[in-house]
Amino acid sequence: MKNPFISFSVAMVTPFSTNGNLYLEGIPSLVDYYKKHKVPAVLISGTTGEQHSMTVEERMALFHKVKKEAKNDLIIYGGVAAVQTNDAIALAITAEKVGLDGIMLGFPPYLRINQQEAFNYVSKICSVTHLPIMIYNNPPRTRFDLHVETLIKLVETFPQIVAFKEAGDVSSVPIVKKKLGPEFIVLSGSDTNIFEDAELGYNGITSILGNIFPEEIHDIIKNLQAGDEEKGQNQFSKLLPYMHSIIEMGTLRTIKYLLEKRNIQVGICREPLSTLSIEEKKIIDSFFSHFEVAYSYEMKIGNS
Numbered sequence: 001m002k003n004p005f006i007s008f009s010v011a012m013v014t015p016f017s018t019n020g021n022l023y024l025e026g027i028p029s030l031v032d033y034y035k036k037h038k039v040p041a042v043l044i045s046g047t048t049g050e051q052h053s054m055t056v057e058e059r060m061a062l063f064h065k066v067k068k069e070a071k072n073d074l075i076i077y078g079g080v081a082a083v084q085t086n087d088a089i090a091l092a093i094t095a096e097k098v099g100l101d102g103i104m105l106g107f108p109p110y111l112r113i114n115q116q117e118a119f120n121y122v123s124k125i126c127s128v129t130h131l132p133i134m135i136y137n138n139p140p141r142t143r144f145d146l147h148v149e150t151l152i153k154l155v156e157t158f159p160q161i162v163a164f165k166e167a168g169d170v171s172s173v174p175i176v177k178k179k180l181g182p183e184f185i186v187l188s189g190s191d192t193n194i195f196e197d198a199e200l201g202y203n204g205i206t207s208i209l210g211n212i213f214p215e216e217i218h219d220i221i222k223n224l225q226a227g228d229e230e231k232g233q234n235q236f237s238k239l240l241p242y243m244h245s246i247i248e249m250g251t252l253r254t255i256k257y258l259l260e261k262r263n264i265q266v267g268i269c270r271e272p273l274s275t276l277s278i279e280e281k282k283i284i285d286s287f288f289s290h291f292e293v294a295y296s297y298e299m300k301i302g303n304s
Contacts, residue, residue: 004075004101005134005163005185007204008221009041010211011048013256015266022058024065026265031069033264037214041075043104043206051079052109053270056087060094067098081106085121092129106136112143115150126158134163148172152179165189170200177201192243198224209243211255245287249280
């Protein structure tokens with residue numbers, strides 16, 4: 001089985017209209033933007049895509065629309081985590097049916113399942129799809145932490161599990177790599193810890209801030225892989241203040257605001273997430289005007 005999980009992908013935002021409805025009409029401009037900026041792969045219906053604010057039907061519609069627009073120009077991973085196992089099963093079946101390249105399988109939020117329940121959950125999703133799977137461990141959001149022993153048991157039982165995204169205890173990564181070998185891919189989701197994660201054995205990132213810095217973060221990853229850490233660090237240091245400004249202002253809402261400024265029709269976040277205030281927009285506009293000019297991004301003028 002070919003492993004579709006590569007060293008750089010972007011965690012795609014989901015377009016919503018001002019009344020909170022799923023805005024599939026925004027997908028073409030978003031997909032074109034990723035293609036224009038040479039993004040090789042996207043993760044849809046993940047945390048950045050506000051997956052748990054959407055119905056199963058909305059997420060299925062998103063799978064269909066993104067694949068239709070991207071065709072075979074982007075590698076596409078579908079996030080299928082759900083509170084109910086049957087919903088995750090339905091999403092996994094749809095992901096394969098519409099032709100996605102892989103599945104990211106996170107654990108149910110809020111339920112605080114145990115290790116055996118996690119094993120059963122993953123087993124049932126693996127039983128309904130042949131797609132390659134990346135297990136996603138994100139204890140800060142789910143309040144569940146997958147043990148290394150459980151991961152190893154899952155990988156040994158289901159060969160289609162070919163990657164692991166670890167957002168919890170990063171000290172587990174060297175153990176995972178040692179136990180499962182160099183071919184097993186481990187990815188991060190933390191844009192500000194790229195170099196620390198690489199030292200631990202991470203193979204790359206599904207990038208949130210790649211929505212705003214697609215080519216820049218991709219270049220950093222490529223330089224790391226080529227062994228030119230100094231060049232990567234220089235690029236990273238230039239981006240870091242902009243990264244921190246997005247995080248401090250509220251990551252998702254700021255990303256969507258900046259994408260709208262670039263004429264990408266992503267709308268707003270679903271409540272309870274808010275939009276930027278007028279004053280916050282002014283701060284972001286002032287700060288990012290230098291970046292947009294320096295890196296040749298096209299912006300709407302006077303649209304705060």
